[in-house]
Amino acid sequence: MTPYVTPRRRGAAARLRPPRGGAVAALAVLSALLLVAHPWLPGGPASGNPRSLVQTFLPWTGLAVPVLAAAALLRRSRGALAAVLLPALAWGWAYGPALGDGSRGGPADxxxxxxxxxxxxxxxxxxxxxxxxxxxxxxxxxxxxxxxxxxxxxxxxxxxxxxxxxxxxxxxxxxxxxxxxxxxxxxxxxxxxxxxxxxxxxxxxxxxxxxxxxxxxxxxxxxxxxxxxxxxxxxxxxxxxxxxxxxxxxxxxxxxxxxxxxxxxxxxxxxxxxxxxxxxxxxxxxxxxxxxxxxxxxxxxxxxxxxxxxxxxxxxxxxxxxx
Known part of the structure; x- marks a missing residue:
């Protein structure tokens, strides 16, 4: 026999469930933070120096954008997809110019x-x-x-x-x-x-x-x-x-x-x-x-x-x- 769940209890259970795409959105925010706040990560031998490690491979954080976007689409979460815009914009601001050709014309000495x-x-x-x-x-x-x-x-x-x-x-x-x-x-x-x-x-x-x-x-x-x-x-x-x-x-x-x-x-x-x-x-x-x-x-x-x-x-x- 299926127990009867009152509408009130059903609403409480829904509030306990994490929002759809919540993990994807959290990872997107974390990726964006790495791109803009890496100078404030811990440095030095006592901490294992995550700051230098992240800064060494920082451009590769851009790979998180298509992966997170695909995950947001699979979850059908508009909120998560909107959150992915944060690392996309941060990466574009930091590294977008590097994708072009910065060479100048004219002879070299x-x-x-x-x-x-x-x-x-x-x-x-x-x-x-x-x-x-x-x-x-x-x-x-x-x-x-x-x-x-x-x-x-x-x-x-x-x-x-x-x-x-x-x-x-x-x-x-x-x-x-x-x-x-x-x-x-x-x-x-x-x-x-x-x-x-x-x-x-x-x-x-x-x-x-x-x-x-x-x-x-x-x-x-x-x-x-x-x-x-x-x-x-x-x-x-x-x-x-x-x-x-x-x-x-x-x-x-x-x-x-x-x-x-x-x-x-x-x-x-x-x-x-x-x-x-x-x-x-x-x-x-x-x-x-x-x-x-x-x-x-x-x-x-x-x-x-x-x-x-x-x-x-x-x-x-x-x-x-x-x-």
Whole structure:
């Protein structure tokens, strides 16, 4: 026998049920909050550093929009579908311009390439030829090793007769280099600085390779990278002004708050004049742009792009610049 439920009890039960699409709407709001409030997420080793982790992969939050929209349609929830507009608008505001082509017309005065060549690279000679074929006058390399260094020097000698190597970082140039200097940003990583005498005047070039980060059971381990970033910012403040390039593998994206002191005076070529996100790592399926070409002091990016994969686990990144 079916028990009789009074209309009052039936209404109370309906109020206890969660609204249709409530979980979808909650996830949509959370996605939107990540896009706009990520600078206020916890940082540092005590918390596992979710802030840097989210900021490293922040553009990928856009994938939540079609997934949540499909879920809202399946639930036939207008409220959930309306909530999905929040992350859609937030992502479009933050990253919509990157979907277009930001390159500027006109000639360039200088082409720059930076490439983490991978200390386990099985074909350093081929990698050297690939970056030389880009036409860049300045080529910065990271993760150089003594066994492979000779191959890079031989392959780049004709097109880039001037070069400096300090530790695991190096700079090859078609123009004379002077005022070479190398200072540690952590005990085992050096910041290389030199002045390139280009036909249109000197350019100060910094080549950096910040320590790697690791994702493990304790969270996102970035302590060494963060210390190097703080020291790098201090070295840059002490350096000369004028036309300046800062290139290399930062093991972090420009959205990462820890790089804010470094980015304060610099412009990212990819963000100003690139097409798309210019993701550079890992080479087989890039998910983050951790290799950067930054500039200040009268240098304007004309275009920025990634080069085809070499035998490294990073893609080379390039930019053309105008004085």
């Amino acid at each position: 200088l082409i720059v390439v930076t490439h983490n060549v991978d200390d386990a690279n099985p074909d350093p000679a081929g990698t050297a030829r690939a970056v030389a074929a880009s036409g860049a006058q300045l080529i910065a390399l990271q993760e150089l090793t003594p066994p492979a260094l000779g191959a890079y020097e031989r392959e780049l000698a004709a097109s880039h007769p001037y070069h400096l190597v300090r530790g695991t970082v190096g700079l090859w140039s078609a123009f004379p280099l002077r005022d070479a200097d190398a200072t540690p940003i952590v005990p085992w990583r050096l910041l290389l600085r030199a002045t390139a005498d280009t036909p249109k005047g000197p350019v100060t070039v910094y080549v950096a390779h910040l320590p790697s980060v690791r994702l493990g059971t304790a969270g996102f381990a970035t302590e060494n990278r963060d210390e190097a970033a703080r020291n790098l910012a201090a070295r840059l403040r002490e350096g000369p002004g004028g036309r300046t390039l800062l290139v290399g593998d930062f093991n972090g994206t420009t959205a990462d708050s820890v790089l804010a002191p470094v980015m304060r005076d610099f412009t990212a070529a990819q963000e100003e004049a690139g097409a798309g996100f210019g993701l550079s790592w890992p080479a087989r399926f890039p998910v983050a742009r951790i290799d950067q070409i930054l500039l200040r002091g009268g240098l304007t990016p004309v275009s920025a792009w990634t080069l085809p994969a070499t035998a490294s686990d990073h893609l080379p990144v390039a930019a053309s610049l105008r004085y």
